[in-house]
Amino acid sequence: MSDGVGEEVFERYDRQLRIEGWDQEKLMNARVVIVGVGATGCEVAKNLALMGVGTLVLIDNDVVELSNLSRQMLFTDDDIGKPKAIVAAEKLKKMNPWINVETYFEDVRSVPHDVFNKSNVIVSCLDNWPARRWLNSLAVELDKPLIDLSMEGFYANLQIVLPGKTACLECHGDELIPKEVQVAECTLRRRKPEDLVKDLKESGVEISLKTAEKLFQLNIKTIYDLKYLQAGVLEKMDNKTRKTVEKIQEKLKPKMPALQSVAALIAGIASTEIVKLLHEGKLGEIMTDFLVYDGLSGRFTTVKLERRTDCFVCGDIVRQKAVDFPVSPEETVLDLKKRIAEQFKIPDPELLYKTWRLTDDQKLADLQVKNGDIIYVDTSRRFMPLPLKLVLSGE
Numbered sequence: 001m002s003d004g005v006g007e008e009v010f011e012r013y014d015r016q017l018r019i020e021g022w023d024q025e026k027l028m029n030a031r032v033v034i035v036g037v038g039a040t041g042c043e044v045a046k047n048l049a050l051m052g053v054g055t056l057v058l059i060d061n062d063v064v065e066l067s068n069l070s071r072q073m074l075f076t077d078d079d080i081g082k083p084k085a086i087v088a089a090e091k092l093k094k095m096n097p098w099i100n101v102e103t104y105f106e107d108v109r110s111v112p113h114d115v116f117n118k119s120n121v122i123v124s125c126l127d128n129w130p131a132r133r134w135l136n137s138l139a140v141e142l143d144k145p146l147i148d149l150s151m152e153g154f155y156a157n158l159q160i161v162l163p164g165k166t167a168c169l170e171c172h173g174d175e176l177i178p179k180e181v182q183v184a185e186c187t188l189r190r191r192k193p194e195d196l197v198k199d200l201k202e203s204g205v206e207i208s209l210k211t212a213e214k215l216f217q218l219n220i221k222t223i224y225d226l227k228y229l230q231a232g233v234l235e236k237m238d239n240k241t242r243k244t245v246e247k248i249q250e251k252l253k254p255k256m257p258a259l260q261s262v263a264a265l266i267a268g269i270a271s272t273e274i275v276k277l278l279h280e281g282k283l284g285e286i287m288t289d290f291l292v293y294d295g296l297s298g299r300f301t302t303v304k305l306e307r308r309t310d311c312f313v314c315g316d317i318v319r320q321k322a323v324d325f326p327v328s329p330e331e332t333v334l335d336l337k338k339r340i341a342e343q344f345k346i347p348d349p350e351l352l353y354k355t356w357r358l359t360d361d362q363k364l365a366d367l368q369v370k371n372g373d374i375i376y377v378d379t380s381r382r383f384m385p386l387p388l389k390l391v392l393s394g395e
């Protein structure tokens with residue numbers, strides 16, 4: 001860039017160009033996906049835009065609400081009701097006209113994988129565990145660095161996942177993922193529509209038994225299922241059911257305490273790490289420890305997390321083609337699900353065999369499974385089903 005344009009660009013970045021080891025070209029050629037354009041997502045996007053990261057991809061399926069305006073700094077009163085990703089893109093382009101911004105106003109799980117595959121870094125600024133876990137699994141599968149940040153009130157934390165090198169979100173999920181999320185995900189116990197009515201009532205939502213029965217037919221059995229319906233399920237419902245589900249979802253929306261200053265702080269640290277990642281080791285060391293910030297005491301704590309080689313998302317065992325799994329023909333599908341849940345710490349396994357989704361009371365013998373057959377374990381925690389190679393006992 002030797003013309004006037006180049007000069008303008010370089011003057012814009014003059015102060016950061018003075019940092020030893022800084023490579024603006026690397027940033028300008030980079031592509032970063034930001035999932036979730038809430039408080040932390042706005043902050044990360046703003047930082048990366050100002051620093052001149054060439055392409056930002058914003059993914060968010062929400063619209064701007066009044067209660068967002070105390071912290072989601074890319075939005076103003078005029079934006080209420082508009083898609084966050086699209087409004088944010090307009091603001092970012094004004095802040096720095098030299099960058100590209102792509103937007104997806106949809107559920108992250110329906111965005112084409114190519115969008116992630118073409119990127120250098122994925123940033124998770126989501127407010128719910130199911131989507132965070134799904135993204136974690138996707139990043140590991142695509143071998144892309146993932147920066148996961150979250151906050152609640154005065155607390156915030158940050159974890160950087162370098163697939164195959166550092167711990168992923170599931171490696172220490174037992175300790176780090178709230179117990180109620182883990183329990184809520186467990187659909188192994190046999191539930192009845194009455195259970196759903198009762199659970200919803202406890203959350204302040206009243207539905208009729210008839211509605212609950214209808215939801216059960218759609219395989220929606222828990223509050224968890226309602227909150228985090230896979231993309232596409234809503235579209236398949238009849239109009240009335242869809243409207244009911246949307247109303248329930250609105251009432252169940254997480255309303256966590258949140259503070260702009262904490263969002264800015266954790267997003268600032270995350271953005272610095274992203275810049276370092278884009279410099280591919282030529283600018284400082286990547287923070288691989290899990291970081292916890294407690295704003296009430298003003299304390300930063302770092303925790304060393306080892307990658308677990310038996311992790312069901314990033315472990316060496318699941319990165320093989322298929323994992324050997326001993327079974328007995330006398331087992332029922334439910335028995336098998338329980339053992340899989342135990343061994344791989346997957347609380348909600350669904351089993352796929354040939355073209356069937358197996359039901360709990362089926363017996364393996366009746367399915368005529370053969371030694372070496374592959375069963376796929378489908379779980380909301382993994383973006384790809386986990387293949388298991390059956391090893392029949394007695395053969």
Ligand SMILES: [Zn+2]
Binds near residue numbers: 169314
């Ligand atoms: Zn892991």
